[in-house]
Amino acid sequence: MNGRKQRTIVIFVVLCLVWMVPMQAFASVTIEDEANFFSAEEVAAIEAAANDTYFNYYVSTVEGVDGQSSSNAALEVIDRVGSEGYHYSIFIDAEASEVYLNYIPNGEAESVIGNERNAVRIIDNEFLPAAATGEYGQGVVNIMEHLERERTSGTVATFLFVGALMIALVIALFYLRAQKKKRLAHVQSLLDRQKRILADVLKPYHEAKERVELSRGNTQQLFSEKQEELFAILTNAQEQEQQIKTWLDGAGKKKKNDVLQATVDFTNNITAQEEQLETKKEQLKEMFDQELKISGLIKAIEEKVKGVRDALEEMKRKTNLPYTYLERDIQVAEEKMTEMSSADDSLDYLYAAQLAEAAEEACATAETHADQIKTLLAKEAELIDRIDKQAREIDHIVEREQLQLKEEDPHALLEAARQSYSQLHHAIEVGNAKEAMYIYDSMDAAINDALQRVKQLLVYRDETKKELGELQEQMRSIRLDPESFRIQMDKVRHTYHSSHWHSIESDYHEATTLYDNMLHTMSNVDTMLQLDRQEYKKANQTMQDLVAQYKTLSDLHGQSFYLFDRLEQQKQSLYREARALNDTIQSLEHQLHHHRLRLNSHRMEELYRSVNNAIRLLDVTPIELFAVEDELEHVKQELPYVQKEVQSFIQDKERLEREWRDVSSSYQHMSRKLGLNFSQSTFKRRYDESARQVDYLISEGQFASAKREVELTRRLVDEMRDEERRMARKAAQTAAVLHTVNRNNNRNSRGGGSGGSRGGGFGGSGGSRGGGFGGSSGSRGGGRSMGGRGGGSSFRGKGGGRKF
Numbered sequence: 001m002n003g004r005k006q007r008t009i010v011i012f013v014v015l016c017l018v019w020m021v022p023m024q025a026f027a028s029v030t031i032e033d034e035a036n037f038f039s040a041e042e043v044a045a046i047e048a049a050a051n052d053t054y055f056n057y058y059v060s061t062v063e064g065v066d067g068q069s070s071s072n073a074a075l076e077v078i079d080r081v082g083s084e085g086y087h088y089s090i091f092i093d094a095e096a097s098e099v100y101l102n103y104i105p106n107g108e109a110e111s112v113i114g115n116e117r118n119a120v121r122i123i124d125n126e127f128l129p130a131a132a133t134g135e136y137g138q139g140v141v142n143i144m145e146h147l148e149r150e151r152t153s154g155t156v157a158t159f160l161f162v163g164a165l166m167i168a169l170v171i172a173l174f175y176l177r178a179q180k181k182k183r184l185a186h187v188q189s190l191l192d193r194q195k196r197i198l199a200d201v202l203k204p205y206h207e208a209k210e211r212v213e214l215s216r217g218n219t220q221q222l223f224s225e226k227q228e229e230l231f232a233i234l235t236n237a238q239e240q241e242q243q244i245k246t247w248l249d250g251a252g253k254k255k256k257n258d259v260l261q262a263t264v265d266f267t268n269n270i271t272a273q274e275e276q277l278e279t280k281k282e283q284l285k286e287m288f289d290q291e292l293k294i295s296g297l298i299k300a301i302e303e304k305v306k307g308v309r310d311a312l313e314e315m316k317r318k319t320n321l322p323y324t325y326l327e328r329d330i331q332v333a334e335e336k337m338t339e340m341s342s343a344d345d346s347l348d349y350l351y352a353a354q355l356a357e358a359a360e361e362a363c364a365t366a367e368t369h370a371d372q373i374k375t376l377l378a379k380e381a382e383l384i385d386r387i388d389k390q391a392r393e394i395d396h397i398v399e400r401e402q403l404q405l406k407e408e409d410p411h412a413l414l415e416a417a418r419q420s421y422s423q424l425h426h427a428i429e430v431g432n433a434k435e436a437m438y439i440y441d442s443m444d445a446a447i448n449d450a451l452q453r454v455k456q457l458l459v460y461r462d463e464t465k466k467e468l469g470e471l472q473e474q475m476r477s478i479r480l481d482p483e484s485f486r487i488q489m490d491k492v493r494h495t496y497h498s499s500h501w502h503s504i505e506s507d508y509h510e511a512t513t514l515y516d517n518m519l520h521t522m523s524n525v526d527t528m529l530q531l532d533r534q535e536y537k538k539a540n541q542t543m544q545d546l547v548a549q550y551k552t553l554s555d556l557h558g559q560s561f562y563l564f565d566r567l568e569q570q571k572q573s574l575y576r577e578a579r580a581l582n583d584t585i586q587s588l589e590h591q592l593h594h595h596r597l598r599l600n601s602h603r604m605e606e607l608y609r610s611v612n613n614a615i616r617l618l619d620v621t622p623i624e625l626f627a628v629e630d631e632l633e634h635v636k637q638e639l640p641y642v643q644k645e646v647q648s649f650i651q652d653k654e655r656l657e658r659e660w661r662d663v664s665s666s667y668q669h670m671s672r673k674l675g676l677n678f679s680q681s682t683f684k685r686r687y688d689e690s691a692r693q694v695d696y697l698i699s700e701g702q703f704a705s706a707k708r709e710v711e712l713t714r715r716l717v718d719e720m721r722d723e724e725r726r727m728a729r730k731a732a733q734t735a736a737v738l739h740t741v742n743r744n745n746n747r748n749s750r751g752g753g754s755g756g757s758r759g760g761g762f763g764g765s766g767g768s769r770g771g772g773f774g775g776s777s778g779s780r781g782g783g784r785s786m787g788g789r790g791g792g793s794s795f796r797g798k799g800g801g802r803k804f
Contacts, residue, residue: 029057029144030086035094037061042137049141053148055087055109059140064095074100088147090140099127101143112150122146132736193270194241197277201234204281233277240269297356298340304363305333311370319377323431326373329366336362369433376428376436383421383443387414390451397454407537408457410450417446460540461529467543468525471550475519478557480512491564497624500567504560511556518549567625571618574628578614581635585611588646595650596699604642610635652703656710660694663713670720674727683720687713 029050031043038046038061050057058081065073074091081089087109091100101119103109113119126146127139244266312326336359394410397403420443427436485508492501521542528539558566585607614631617624667687674683690713697706 029053029059030081032058032060035061035063035092037092037094038137042135042140045137046140046144049144053144054151055112055144055147056085057144058086058089059092060089061092061094065093070096070098071100074102078102078104090143092136099123099131099139108151112147132732191241191244193274194237194244194266197237197270197273198234198241201230201237201277204230204277230277230280233273233280236269237273240266240273298337301337301340301356301359301363304367305330305337308333308363308366308370311374315370315374315377321429321431323373323429325433326366326370326431329362329369329431333359333362333366369431372433372437373428373431376424376433376440379440380424380428383424383440383447384418386447387418390414390447394451394454397458401458402531403454403457404534405454405457406534408453410454413446413450413453417443457536460536464525464536464539464543465529467547468522468529471522471543471546474550475515475522478515478553480508480515480557480560485560488561488564492567495564495621495623496567497622497626499624499626501563504563507556508560511553511560514549514553514556518546518553521546567623570625571623574625574632575615575618577632578611578618578628581607581632581639582611582615584639585642588643591646591650595653597649597653597701603638603645607635607638607642649701653698653701656698656703656706659707659710660698660713663710663717664691666717667713667720670717670724673724674720683716686716690716 029047031038031046033043046059058077060077062073070091070093073093074089077091078086078089082104087104087107089100089102091102092098101113101123103113103119113122122143126142127136130136130139130142308330312323312330315321316323336355340355340359391411391414394414398405420439424436424439424443427439489501489504492504525539525542525546527533528535528542585604588604610631614628614635617628617631667683671684690709693709694706694713697703697709
């Protein structure tokens with residue numbers, strides 16, 4: 001911000017101060033007491049109070065207004081004296097016992113009061129309390145002091161506002177100046193960043209240039225590309241550094257938006273340069289690391305290849321075998337290593353690093369194959385001995401267990417392994433590690449599997465014998481006596497519905513057939529286990545089928561011979577369940593009865609009917625348990641909703657009762673305050689009727705209607721409270737009137753005449769100041785005659801307006 005703008009702002013602040021700060025006026029008060037309303041002491045007190053006031057006041061009292069309304073007379077006074085420099089007029093009509101406060105509109109006097117309603121409120125709050133004790137002069141003084149306080153608070157607020165405005169403007173000036181310096185400092189920091197970029201880019205640039213001169217081939221090409229990229233960053237950094245310096249030379253005359261935009265542009269460019277430089281430095285570091293690592297890597301690979309070559313030569317010397325495949329693997333590794341070494345010798349370090357992975361892989365392959373062939377050489381000689389040993393053990397088991405080996409041929413597996421030995425030897429001889437490992441694994445699996453199959457036959461035999469004996473014992477417990485089935489059938493048929501036993505006959509016949517078939521199959525299994533048959537594997541498979549069939553047979557037997565007992569148990573269970581549900585529903589009814597509530601719930605009645613119907617169905621033959629289950633399932637699904645409804649019903653009732661107790665307590669309190677009179681009797685009749693209605697509606701569950709009745713009673717209590725306030729105000733007003741009458745009587749006893757001096761009183765007129773304060777808050781004066789405004793308040797009970 002330049003100096004011209006700063007001077008403009010300072011001049012504006014000074015003008016605001018001159019315009020907003022009010023000028024001090026010479027305050028005065030004029031008292032025109034035509035009605036001899038004030039005593040000499042009161043006049044002196046009013047004049048003394050006016051010595052320190054800001055506004056000018058005109059106090060006027062009259063005996064009457066000769067048929068004219070007091071409010072119009074008050075307006076005429078302010079219209080007349082307003083042009084003489086008075087701000088407020090206080091007009092008192094002694095005959096009508098009314099007082100008016102009027103003011104000149106469109107000025108500071110109006111801004112203090114605000115509106116006519118506030119004028120009435122000032123009279124109510126300041127004049128009438130003093131008038132109630134006969135201190136009318138003090139009431140006028142109170143009005144004047146109130147107006148002065150309001151003006152003072154407004155003036156202080158003005159000074160505070162102007163002071164705050166000045167402070168804010170000064171802070172704004174310093175803030176704007178600081179922001180400008182901050183922006184320029186930020187641009188300077190960008191210049192420093194740009195210089196750091198220039199310093200940082202030089203080192204990697206020279207390193208890349210040096211590597212271009214020292215390397216060859218692909219490595220030289222890669223370093224050349226990095227050098228060009230770094231040179232581009234260096235050029236851009238130098239150009240932007242010059243741009244920032246040129247821009248800073250004329251920054252003092254640039255606008256804020258131009259500065260901000262330039263800052264954003266410079267920042268983006270510098271950030272991009274920093275990111276590019278960091279990326280290039282990381283790439284260079286990786287290339288340098290590869291260059292340093294390649295020498296050690298070449299040496300390690302050479303040592304590995306040499307170790308594999310030495311191991312192969314040692315194997316050839318001991319076995320006198322060619323190992324053609326191994327020789328080929330080692331040659332591939334040596335070729336890769338030679339290619340990598342050549343690249344390194346030609347200073348193409350990065351290309352040598354790329355070849356290192358292939359060389360390592362070829363070396364690892366040759367090393368692995370050599371180790372595998374070496375291992376197989378040790379195991380090859382043991383294979384024939386293992387085959388012979390397994391054959392002897394199998395023969396021993398066969399002889400001991402008298403096995404015929406009808407289902408398995410372990411010797412065929414051993415013979416196949418024996419014949420594969422020559423293939424294994426040839427693969428080892430030529431060094432074909434992959435083929436040799438495959439043949440060896442196949443031979444090893446066949447040797448182990450031959451013995452395992454013989455042992456598994458013994459497991460089949462022993463397990464089948466054990467399971468067959470257990471099944472024979474279980475089958476003895478299955479009795480399918482036709483006479484017993486007939487008795488069971490008669491009991492079920494006469495007691496339960498056909499839906500429960502319609503398949504019992506087919507189940508019985510199916511069980512009989514399955515029983516006979518199982519006995520026949522068990523006999524066959526026993527035959528398979530004999531020494532002359534030895535079908536152990538087949539017998540075991542058949543035995544597993546028999547075990548599954550026995551489970552089916554057991555279910556069919558139970559369905560045929562124990563159906564009646566099961567149905568009886570189910571019946572008793574359903575009966576207990578129905579009783580429990582019935583008890584739950586009765587518990588809900590007891591809760592409602594305890595709270596003296598009648599819930600007209602069709603859902604609860606429906607649940608009662610369902611439970612009773614379920615109990616009835618259990619006592620009526622033929623019994624259909626499915627129908628009973630359906631009834632009870634319906635009850636179990638609906639019961640939670642009914643329980644929730646009842647609880648909500650009770651909670652609503654308790655909530656409403658609490659509200660009614662609160663309202664009743666308020667009524668009793670107000671009843672005691674009002675005492676026994678006609679109004680209270682009317683209130684009592686209305687309350688008693690509401691109490692009866694609330695009790696009835698709550699018991700009937702009509703909570704919405706009961707709620708409305710409670711609200712009506714609450715409004716009744718509000719009416720009683722208003723009546724109590726009205727009676728209290730009336731009592732206070734009566735006391736004030738009596739006080740005023742007594743004071744006027746005392747004055748009349750001291751002097752006479754209706755037009756005497758202030759000391760003479762109003763005896764001839766019957767006491768113009770007598771009368772006291774009525775229930776009205778006063779006439780507002782109304783009207784805008786020649787711009788005069790104001791409000792009035794009766795202190796004799798005459799005139800309209802609000803209550804006080």
